[in-house]
Amino acid sequence: MERNLALVAMFAALIAALGLIPKLTLGFGVPITAQTMGVMLCGTVLGARRGALAVLLFLALVALGLPLLAGGRGGLGVFATPSVGFLVGWPVAAFVTGLIVQNWRGNLAVVSAVASVLGGIVVLYGFGVVGMAFMLDKTLAEAALLVTAFIPGDVLKAVLAGGITSGLAKARPNSILSRG
Amino acid sequence: MISLTSPVRIWAHDMRAGVKLGLLSLATVALFASESPLVLGGAALGVGALYLTGGARFARAGLDGLRMLWPFLVVIALWHGVTGQIEAGVAVTMRLLTAVALANFVTMTTQLSDMIAVMSWLLTPLRRLGLSTRALELSVALVVRFAPVLAQKGGRLTESWRARSPRRAGWKIVTPLAALAIDDAEYVAEALRARGGME
Numbered sequence: 001m002e003r004n005l006a007l008v009a010m011f012a013a014l015i016a017a018l019g020l021i022p023k024l025t026l027g028f029g030v031p032i033t034a035q036t037m038g039v040m041l042c043g044t045v046l047g048a049r050r051g052a053l054a055v056l057l058f059l060a061l062v063a064l065g066l067p068l069l070a071g072g073r074g075g076l077g078v079f080a081t082p083s084v085g086f087l088v089g090w091p092v093a094a095f096v097t098g099l100i101v102q103n104w105r106g107n108l109a110v111v112s113a114v115a116s117v118l119g120g121i122v123v124l125y126g127f128g129v130v131g132m133a134f135m136l137d138k139t140l141a142e143a144a145l146l147v148t149a150f151i152p153g154d155v156l157k158a159v160l161a162g163g164i165t166s167g168l169a170k171a172r173p174n175s176i177l178s179r180g
Numbered sequence: 181m182i183s184l185t186s187p188v189r190i191w192a193h194d195m196r197a198g199v200k201l202g203l204l205s206l207a208t209v210a211l212f213a214s215e216s217p218l219v220l221g222g223a224a225l226g227v228g229a230l231y232l233t234g235g236a237r238f239a240r241a242g243l244d245g246l247r248m249l250w251p252f253l254v255v256i257a258l259w260h261g262v263t264g265q266i267e268a269g270v271a272v273t274m275r276l277l278t279a280v281a282l283a284n285f286v287t288m289t290t291q292l293s294d295m296i297a298v299m300s301w302l303l304t305p306l307r308r309l310g311l312s313t314r315a316l317e318l319s320v321a322l323v324v325r326f327a328p329v330l331a332q333k334g335g336r337l338t339e340s341w342r343a344r345s346p347r348r349a350g351w352k353i354v355t356p357l358a359a360l361a362i363d364d365a366e367y368v369a370e371a372l373r374a375r376g377g378m379e
Contacts, residue, residue: 001315001377001378002368002369002370002372002373002377002378003365003366003369005315005318005319005322005369005372005378006322006364006365006366006368006369006372007362007365007369008319009318009319009322009323009326009365009368010322010326010330010361010362010364010365010368011361012319012323012327013322013323013326013327013329013330013361014330014357014358014361016323016327016330016331017327017330017331017333017334017357017361018334018354018357020331020334020335034351034354037351037354041354041358045358057316057319057320057323058323060299060320061320061323061324064292064295064296064299064320065183065184065185065287065290065292065295066183066184066292066324066327067183067184068327071248073248074184074287075184075245075283075284075287075288076204076283076284076286076287077245077280077281077283077284077287078248078280079283080208080276080279080280080282080283081248081249081252081276081280082252082276135276136252136255136256136272136276137268137271137272138259146255160351160354163355164351164354164355164358167355168355168358168359168362171355171359172359172362172363175362
């Protein structure tokens with residue numbers, strides 16, 4: 001119980017810390033932050049339930065008014081921006097990612113990367129597009145068009161999340177709760 | 181850890197946090213129910229006036245809080261400029277600015293401790309059902325404490341990378357950072373157990 005609680009809290013803090021890593025900028029000028037990768041890692045390392053809890057905890061602190069999102073953003077205002085769908089989708093993305101890693105016993109790096117694509121991109125963008133369509137008064141197809149520029153960056157992050165998860169499995173074998 | 185509460189104290193700081201959050205929810209629902217650029221423009225002016233009641237410094241801080249919206253505003257301007265649906269574009273822009281500004285206003289005028297008190301109150305039904313919300317309260321405190329600690333450790337990893345390589349560290353420090361987070365979690369868990377655990 002204490003271990004689960006500490007790991008959930010620590011991964012919520014890890015998502016926050018990843019927001020402070022300097023932004024990478026893709027070739028065509030789309031900035032990406034490492035925070036979505038943190039969400040993916042919550043799923044691949046902690047598993048479905050604990051991973052989703054860690055992300056929920058992180059979002060709760062953002063809503064309470066802590067500037068934990070990349071660029072020092074936070075507070076209730078971020079839940080009124082067009083990106084709200086992505087924030088709402090984060091816990092679900094971590095859950096789906098974790099669920100896949102728990103149930104598909106293949107090579108951890110490959111499984112984690114594929115799970116991160118399915119959870120952190122397919123599922124997450126589903127939520128994100130609906131949120132954006134609602135907030136900007138666009139159709140779903142129009143909203144989807146607006147976010148496609150971010151997909152290459154997120155695919156890269158999913159691949160990195162796979163590599164990082166397998167690296168962690170070697171460095172801290174007991175900590176991969178999704179395979180525990 | 182720095183919170184987003186404004187250091188400039190204004191009248192709204194003295195309002196009950198629950199009341200502010202309730203009003204914010206009602207106002208946000210109302211904003212999304214309206215399609216008229218006139219009504220939404222009026223709401224935007226009203227929120228601007230609300231910020232100005234806190235003085236110029238407070239209002240400027242509020243304006244800073246809206247900066248994160250600029251990419252969306254550019255997209256809206258381009259989109260509605262090209263399609264010629266100017267009226268709809270103005271409505272969307274006003275609604276967006278007003279909704280975000282209002283939510284920021286509540287965050288700026290409410291202490292973190294008051295927000296936590298409201299969250300705790302919202303969870304009362306869970307406690308009535310016999311579920312303990314202590315774990316949640318404890319984990320909130322842990323994140324508040326450890327987010328800056330981990331950020332600092334990440335900073336140190338970046339520095340040691342830079343001391344050894346001409347290239348930027350980037351994602352390569354994430355694995356050691358996550359490993360450090362896991363180690364910290366194990367120590368914290370042990371410390372919690374040593375102090376009687378979650379019973």
